[in-house]
Amino acid sequence: VSGAEVVNKTEGAKPSVDSVFDTLTGQYDEIKVGDPLYVAGKDISIDTSKADEFVGLKDKKTGAIVKATVSRSDNQTIDCVFEGVEVEPGEYVFVVQTRSGLGDDFGVATATRNIKVVG
DSSP, rough: TOOOOOOOOOOOOEEEEEEEEEEEEEEEEETTTTOOOEEEEEOOOTTTTTOOOEEEEEEETOOOOOEEEEEEOOOOOEEOOOEEEEEEEEEEEEEEEHHHHHHTTTTOOEEEEEEEOOO
16 A cells, blocks of 8 residues: 555535424514524534534525524524514525534535515
């Protein structure tokens, strides 16, 4: 094995969002701004101290993103709320940007889900 170079290559997690549940209306993937949300998925832990890790709503027309306040997260669930933001009813992309708890040695991965914001 002379001359062989051993490289330890580690990939980051591949997060996914399975559902976004509005805890007040009892609806999945249909939310009201200001209602507490329960998000379920895989590898979705958020480090709220990092500016590039967040939960957000991306406007499909303009691409603008508003961020949620995350109160708790682990690898499978997130509790969050969109408060103090103006969001028109319509179709949006729910975005989770995370390192999945793997630390700064890994890049940020994005998980998305199409949802509807209602008035």
